[in-house]
Amino acid sequence: MRRPVHPPLLGHLEATVMELLWTHGEAEAKDVHQRLGKARGITLNTVQSTLKRLFEKGLLDRHKVSHAHVYRPRLSRQEFHSGALGELISELMGGQAEAMVSAFVSLTERAGPQHLERLEKLVAERRRALKAKK
Amino acid sequence: MRRPVHPPLLGHLEATVMELLWTHGEAEAKDVHQRLGKARGITLNTVQSTLKRLFEKGLLDRHKVSHAHVYRPRLSRQEFHSGALGELISELMGGQAEAMVSAFVSLTERAGPQHLERLEKLVAERRRALKAKK
């Protein structure tokens, strides 16, 4: 009866495969197996299964080239990550945006002051853009 | 072989229970069952199991009062949420803090301009604090 709290979470192999595809643009099962299946000692079949599952989840697109499927990420790494982040946030905090923002700032600070600076710049930029549109 | 990508993720019932405990401070199984088990039509046993699993995961503390365990969150809602956020971020982005920050700002903006304002204030505050310490 498991109703996942955070829909788009990936397994270990899945995440690795996505990472590879984000990095290399697109690939077919054979390539993916070559690049990480070998090291893990898993079958080409396993890689194919994983690719297919990712496809069925809508995370990958594919098209046929001769008899092989060529897989490509449906969303960019950025889009996916920000989607996951949004999922988590909305799931976690029922409307408590305040707390979330505060937590994020803390996290950013701990990650390094330069990131805090970067954050400030970005926010300023967005607000300027908003004001201009108004 | 599931190796969760994000360790501290909760199931549906678990999340609901945590939420209740964060709101009410502490409670024993009976109370929890009273408040949400009834509505769901689940047994007191189910609630007890859930509480126990949460305890075993280290998310709850408990102490005995007469024969009942009284459960209480080990971390505040804030601490837990910011921990989960941190987990996700570090898991998702291998060092790509930049992208994360940017994604978060977008999310905040979409959530509403007032949040963007709030974010700006918070960042400014932190930076001031940092500078003062230096």
Added chain:
DNA sequence: CAAAAAACCGACCGTCAAGCGGTGTTGGGT
């Protein structure tokens, strides 16, 4: 001491990712 209350144990179910073997399908070379 007995009844009531609650914890504990163990089981079952559904779901999901990982993993793989076997079989079907097909494109391309001869």
Added chain:
DNA sequence: ACCCAACACCGCTTGACGGTCGGTTTTTTG
């Protein structure tokens, strides 16, 4: 046109986990 290698697809197993509960034991208390 035909055959074979390459690849897809199907179905299954395993392990983990959350939700759910029945049955048993332990503990409190009247």
